[in-house]
Amino acid sequence: MNNKELLRKLPKIDELLKEEIVLAELNHTLRPIVVEALRESINKFRNDIISEVISDFSNKDILRHFLYLIQKKNSSKFKKVINATGVIIHTNLGRSLLSQKAVESVKVSAENYNNLEYNLETGERGSRYSHIEELVRKVTGAEAAMVVNNNAAAVMLVLNTLCRNKEAIVSRGQLVEIGGSFRIPDVMNFSGAKLVEVGTTNRTHLYDYENNINENTGALLKVHTSNFKIIGFTEEVNLEELVQLGKKYNIPVIEDIGSGVLVDFSKYGLSYEPTVQDSIKKGVDIVTFSGDKMLGGPQAGVIAGKKVYIDKIKKNQLTRALRIDKMTLAALEATFKYYLDEEEAVKNIPTLYMMLSSKEEHKKRAQNLRDKLQKVAKDLEIKISLDYSMVGGGSMPAEKIETYVLKLKSSRISTKDLEEKLRKNFIPIITRIYNDEVYLDLRTILDKDFHIIVEAFNNIFLLEM
Known part of the structure; x- marks a missing residue:
């Protein structure tokens, strides 16, 4: 046949809409999506004809492509991936995984009405913070607590409340960038607090803080540098000294423990790593920290x-x-409840389990996979091979956790192509490459995902035959 x-x-679309495959798809896919997929399938074949890519086709060929498009359109752009990188708190891959109880709690709250801001005892309006405050107090030893949507917001809110139009004194060596180009000085500026930098990048003394205290000082701020380390000729003021200085001048001490x-x-x-409980015991007035990093929530x-x-x-x-x-x-x-019993927390919170489980356990899993x-x-x-996992998420940057990895290399597929095919799998498998080998780190791979990895390799090597 010629092109014409x-x-x-x-x-025509109306003709394809009568096909059994399409009628079946209409039972569980919105009609506009079905029509769009049919139109795109027809246009693809039209372009292939004009470009002389194909010399013939059948309606079955168009419907096959239609089903491929439907699957793609019905799948969420926000999707599950398998983290085989060995970075436990992987910011780009969603940070900490939730425990099973936390997932179940989310499901209950999402599909039912609940007492979010309703006091069941009095029948009146309640506070959403009451659901979590008592738990946080029990776990941390703090007098009171509240939660907001992330730690940058927590720092900004605290500074805005206590230091708006006042000065907040912080060591120059603690002016960190916390990711995505968000920086502590910028967060402070947005809060309305005036930043007063003291000391130098590598050394700050107690007198640096005290010499800068005046009638307009709103707070002394300590930022835990969890995402980098300075070694060598260094000195910083310990928390106890800072707390005593705050008490001396009746100035609150704020610690962003990150x-x-x-x-x-x-x-x-x-x-x-400094714990929230230690900071509270040492007398810090306010501590702020993230929920989705080492906490595992x-x-x-x-x-x-x-x-x-x-x-x-x-x-x-x-x-x-x-x-x-x-x-x-x-x-x-649900996450904080586990911390009432540390053994239960370590066993059931995925982030803690991945960090603290033995390398021997992951060796057996590596052999299985x-x-x-x-x-x-x-x-x-x-x-x-024996290798190292990382904590990630801007936490414990110098910490290497021994693990076992699978190192993969094929004579038929280049390492780069293998990594790309895994990344573009229907359920993406995110790996790392080193020395021209693809690494799968067992510490961050879940047992329930083994079959997905096996199926992906099966499909890749079938296509390459």
């Missing part, structure tokens, strides 16, 4: 500390703009 004949052969550590990791063989900013300051913060008009929703509250409450892959990808060279 092929173009005349193209079916990652939200509630477990002493040094007990499990990792480096010590949903995105949130937790503010804990002295009741006199928390009460003021709750009354700030910005609180409404920065408040968290019912699903986040449900997930955060290797055996499954070798059955479907005969030409794939697979090695099990």
Whole structure:
């Protein structure tokens, strides 16, 4: 057939709408989406004819492409991926995974009415913070607490309440960038607080703070530099000294602890990271921290500390703009409950489990996955090797956690192409490349996803035959 004949052969949309495949699809897909997919399928074949890519076709060919498009259109752009990178709190991949109880709590809150701002005892309007405040107090030892939508918001809200049109004194070495080009000085500026930098990048002394205190000082601010380390000729003021200085001049001390550590990791063989509980015990007036980093919960900013300051913060008009929703509250409450028993937290919160589970456990899992892959990808060279996972999320940057990885290399597919095919799988598998090998780190791969990885390799190597 020549091109004109092929173009005349193209079916009309109304004709294809009568096909059984299309009628079946209309039972569970919106008609506008179905019609759009049919139109795009016909246009694809029209362009292929004009470009002389094809010499013939049938309606079945068009419908096959239609089904491919429908699957693509029905799948969410916001989708599940498999994290095989070994970065546990991977900011680009959604940070911490929720525990099963947290997921169940989100589901209940999402599909039912609930007492978000309703006091069941009095039958009157209640506060959404009451659902979580008592738990945070029990876990951290703070007098009071509240939550907002992330830690940057928490820092801004605290500074806006306590330091608006006043000065906040902070060490120059703690003026960190917290990701996405958001910087502590910018957050402070937006809050209405005036930044007063003291000391130098590598050394700050107590007298640097004291020499800059005046009648317009609103707070002393300490920012935990969780996303970088300065080593060598360094000195910083410890928390106890800063708290004593604050008491001397009746100035609140605010600590942005960032990652939200509630477990002493040094007990499990990792480096010590300051915990929220330690900061509260040392007398800090306000501590702010993230919900979706080391805490292992949903995105949130937790503010804990002295009741006199928390009460003021709750009354700030910005609180409404920065408040968290019912699903986040449900997930955060379920996560904090685990911290009432540290053993349960370590066992059930995915972030903690990934960080603290033994390398031997992941070696066995690596062997299991290797055996499954070798059955479907005969030409794939697979090695099990000792390697290192990272905490990620701007937390514990110097910490390396021993793990086991699969190192993959094929004689038929380049390493770059293999990584790309895995990344573009229907359920994307995100890996890393090193020394011309694809690495799959078992520490961040879930057992329930083994079959997806095996199926992806099966499809890749079938296509390459």
